[in-house]
Amino acid sequence: MAKNNLIGGSIWDEYSQKVQDRMNQPKFMGEFNEEDAKNRNAKLIVADFGAESCGDAVRLFWLVDEKTDTIIDARFKSFGCGTAIASSDTMAELCIGKKVDEAVKITNLDVEFAMRDEPNTPAVPPQKMHCSVMAYDVIKQAAATYKGVSPEDFEEQIIVCECARISLGTIKEVIKLNDLHSVEEITQYTKAGAFCKSCIKPGGHEAREYYLVDILAQTRAEMDKERLKNSTKSDVSFDEMTMVGQLKAVEAVLDAEIRPMLQGDGGDMEIIDIQKAEGAAIDIYIRYLGACSGCSSGSGATLYAIESILQEELSPNIRVMPV
Amino acid sequence: MKVYLDNNATTMLDHNALELMLPYLKENYGNPNSLHQWGSSTHPALRDAMDKLYEGLGASDLDDIIITSCATESINWVLKSAYFDYILDKERDEIIISSVEHPAVSGAAHFLKSLGVKVIELPVNSEGVSNVEHLKEVISDKTALVSVMWANNETGMIFPIKEMAELSHEFGALFHTDATQAVGKIKVDLRQSGVDFASFSAHKFHGPKGVGGLFIKKGLKLTPLLHGGEHMGGRRSGTLNVPYIVAMAEALRIANSMLIFEDSHIRRLRDRLEDAVLSIEDTSVVGDRKNRVPNTILASIKGVEGEAMLWDLNKNGIAASTGSACASEDLESNPIMEAIGAENDLAHTALRLSLSRFNTEEEIDYAATQIKAAAKRLRAISSTYAYNPNNYK
Numbered sequence: 104m105a106k107n108n109l110i111g112g113s114i115w116d117e118y119s120q121k122v123q124d125r126m127n128q129p130k131f132m133g134e135f136n137e138e139d140a141k142n143r144n145a146k147l148i149v150a151d152f153g154a155e156s157c158g159d160a161v162r163l164f165w166l167v168d169e170k171t172d173t174i175i176d177a178r179f180k181s182f183g184c185g186t187a188i189a190s191s192d193t194m195a196e197l198c199i200g201k202k203v204d205e206a207v208k209i210t211n212l213d214v215e216f217a218m219r220d221e222p223n224t225p226a227v228p229p230q231k232m233h234c235s236v237m238a239y240d241v242i243k244q245a246a247a248t249y250k251g252v253s254p255e256d257f258e259e260q261i262i263v264c265e266c267a268r269i270s271l272g273t274i275k276e277v278i279k280l281n282d283l284h285s286v287e288e289i290t291q292y293t294k295a296g297a298f299c300k301s302c303i304k305p306g307g308h309e310a311r312e313y314y315l316v317d318i319l320a321q322t323r324a325e326m327d328k329e330r331l332k333n334s335t336k337s338d339v340s341f342d343e344m345t346m347v348g349q350l351k352a353v354e355a356v357l358d359a360e361i362r363p364m365l366q367g368d369g370g371d372m373e374i375i376d377i378q379k380a381e382g383a384a385i386d387i388y389i390r391y392l393g394a395c396s397g398c399s400s401g402s403g404a405t406l407y408a409i410e411s412i413l414q415e416e417l418s419p420n421i422r423v424m425p426v
Numbered sequence: 427m428k429v430y431l432d433n434n435a436t437t438m439l440d441h442n443a444l445e446l447m448l449p450y451l452k453e454n455y456g457n458p459n460s461l462h463q464w465g466s467s468t469h470p471a472l473r474d475a476m477d478k479l480y481e482g483l484g485a486s487d488l489d490d491i492i493i494t495s496c497a498t499e500s501i502n503w504v505l506k507s508a509y510f511d512y513i514l515d516k517e518r519d520e521i522i523i524s525s526v527e528h529p530a531v532s533g534a535a536h537f538l539k540s541l542g543v544k545v546i547e548l549p550v551n552s553e554g555v556s557n558v559e560h561l562k563e564v565i566s567d568k569t570a571l572v573s574v575m576w577a578n579n580e581t582g583m584i585f586p587i588k589e590m591a592e593l594s595h596e597f598g599a600l601f602h603t604d605a606t607q608a609v610g611k612i613k614v615d616l617r618q619s620g621v622d623f624a625s626f627s628a629h630k631f632h633g634p635k636g637v638g639g640l641f642i643k644k645g646l647k648l649t650p651l652l653h654g655g656e657h658m659g660g661r662r663s664g665t666l667n668v669p670y671i672v673a674m675a676e677a678l679r680i681a682n683s684m685l686i687f688e689d690s691h692i693r694r695l696r697d698r699l700e701d702a703v704l705s706i707e708d709t710s711v712v713g714d715r716k717n718r719v720p721n722t723i724l725a726s727i728k729g730v731e732g733e734a735m736l737w738d739l740n741k742n743g744i745a746a747s748t749g750s751a752c753a754s755e756d757l758e759s760n761p762i763m764e765a766i767g768a769e770n771d772l773a774h775t776a777l778r779l780s781l782s783r784f785n786t787e788e789e790i791d792y793a794a795t796q797i798k799a800a801a802k803r804l805r806a807i808s809s810t811y812a813y814n815p816n817n818y819k
Contacts, residue, residue, distance in 0.1 A: 115737070126737060132807050155810040158731065158774040162809035180809035184733040188807060 117228035119220040125189035133178040135164040150245035159183040186234035194238035211235040232266035232298035266298035278322045331359045341418040370395030428743040429789040434780035440632035447673035475675035482678040484615030488644040497606040498530040500625035500640035505534040507649040518570035520544040524556040553713040569599040576608035582722025583713040591620040610681030611719040633677030637670035693720035702794030721781040726772045729811025738800035747778040
């Protein structure tokens with residue numbers, strides 16, 4: 104939040120002139136029927152996407168030259184706001200002259216870009232980007248109908264941000280490659296979450312399957328685990344490490360996997376000592392802190408959980424002794 | 427021609443109210459709490475304004491009408507302070523609201539929920555109204571506060587406030603009403619209604635924006651939201667906004683003096699516009715006309731998305747709404763349409779038209795013509811209205 108966001112304006116002020124013109128007088132609004140197709144020696148394709156109950160619905164008509172798989176003409180009808188009408192109009196125009204396989208590559212970002220007056224000024228306000236997504240989806244539907252396949256065949260990836268067409272894989276990769284720590288950073292790097300913001304966290308105007316906050320948390324946890332594995336990878340096994348090495352390794356596991364669990368309940372722990380014991384055993388003496396001190400499970404379930412994690416990550420010979 | 431039909435969002439400031447407030451923005455600018463003559467010179471106008479407010483709202487001299495910045499503040503004050511005064515450390519832990527309250531009520535209730543308060547939402551009937559029967563089913567001796575609007579901001583439908591307040595009192599619960607859309611449109615007598623608290627905003631009855639009030643029945647406790655001064659008897663701190671208070675009181679006086687005009691002339695214009703809208707095929711209006719404030723229409727025009735309709739109307743000089751202006755950034759469907767169980771397909775087709783005494787017959791006829799033209803144009807574009815989806819399968 105900052106000065107420019109404190110007072111909302113009319114969203115219509117943020118529409119480009121091209122959007123406004125298409126809202127007022129869509130150029131490709133209309134329909135084709137079988138007779139039109141016959142007269143133009145083409146195949147009629149009709150595709151629907153959306154529903155009135157969802158607030159947006161579009162019907163796309165293509166006339167396709169089957170010899171060349173080229174869309175020779177396109178029309179649309181649309182139930183939706185002005186942005187939906189303008190987007191559908193632009194989408195229909197962009198389809199004309201393209202082969203079906205090329206048309207499938209048209210995204211909502213292409214549609215939005217085509218409606219810009221200036222290359223660097225968005226054509227619609229961020230919360231309206233989702234209205235252009237429908238244009239993308241109906242093209243997939245039309246292409247699938249033409250080819251006799253499922254629309255999902257054109258979508259190999261899980262899309263998290265529909266507005267910016269950013270996939271789950273891309274977001275996770277960018278977080279890892281750039282060591283990102285916040286949703287704002289994800290948006291800076293990928294544009295995911297920059298538009299309608301529904302994908303950032305639950306509670307936006309559209310429910311989403313994946314949210315950036317969850318992806319970030321999950322990916323960070325995966326990175327921590329990976330880092331831990333790398334840090335404990337050594338030519339020397341835990342049992343053969345010096346006590347300083349063992350202390351570092353144990354601390355790394357504590358920070359990554361154990362402390363978050365304890366701190367979530369208002370507790371914590373510290374290492375008092377590490378000693379080689381009888382046989383191969385290595386005894387780690389710990390002291391509970393905060394809510395963990397005095398907690399009855401400190402000698403039961405919690406202790407068992409700590410010991411199990413350390414044994415799994417470092418050495419089966421570890422024994423944990425609360426002091 | 428320009429036609430303003432969004433009076434449930436805000437109204438034009440009445441010229442007489444404006445004239446009355448101007449001296450207190452210019453020469454009589456003193457702080458009413460100051461001891462010098464600049465301050466004390468505002469006192470007669472303030473006393474006169476308070477008299478008008480008490481008389482106009484039917485409050486007893488023993489009650490409190492506290493000036494606030496708006497109904498949203500008043501509503502938040504009632505709900506949040508009820509938590510401290512009547513819920514926290516007490517036996518009662520529930521509040522009841524209707525499912526079609528303004529976001530000021532539902533948002534504040536949602537906040538209380540996060541503090542552990544049980545919030546119960548009353549359903550509404552097909553006309554969008556909660557009644558005593560709905561309340562009887564959920565009220566109990568655990569209920570601390572019932573908050574139900576007097577008139578709905580989107581449909582204009584009037585709720586049976588008096589009966590619901592009586593039932594609430596039988597269970598020992600307090601009763602608050604958001605009277606924002608009722609004051610100035612229908613007769614509001616707070617003492618006669620039996621409510622404990624009532625909220626209102628001046629800009630809904632041709633007063634200025636940024637000023638409103640909260641009625642608190644005699645003897646009821648309510649922890650202040652704002653601390654730090656002794657204004658308004660210590661109940662609400664902040665220097666009194668003299669010009670706005672003066673204008674609000676005058677606007678209320680004028681609005682009340684025109685209630686008969688409201689119920690005859692404006693109702694007639696409203697019904698004329700409603701008839702015109704209903705003459706469009708596949709169109710409906712929510713709620714019976716007789717039980718609605720006289721200025722409001724919530725229509726549903728099948729196959730026409732609400733915002734697209736607003737675009738066409740705005741282009742032709744007509745101001746309307748798809749619902750609460752407070753939720754204009756929210757792209758969800760109209761919540762009232764969903765609450766009354768309207769067909770899913772109609773949830774995005776709501777159009778709210780709200781008149782005022784400044785609308786003329788000529789304006790209404792022009793608006794009717796433009797609404798019909800917009801419906802025709804948008805239905806020609808619509809992919810859902812003209813086709814049976816099976817035609818192409």
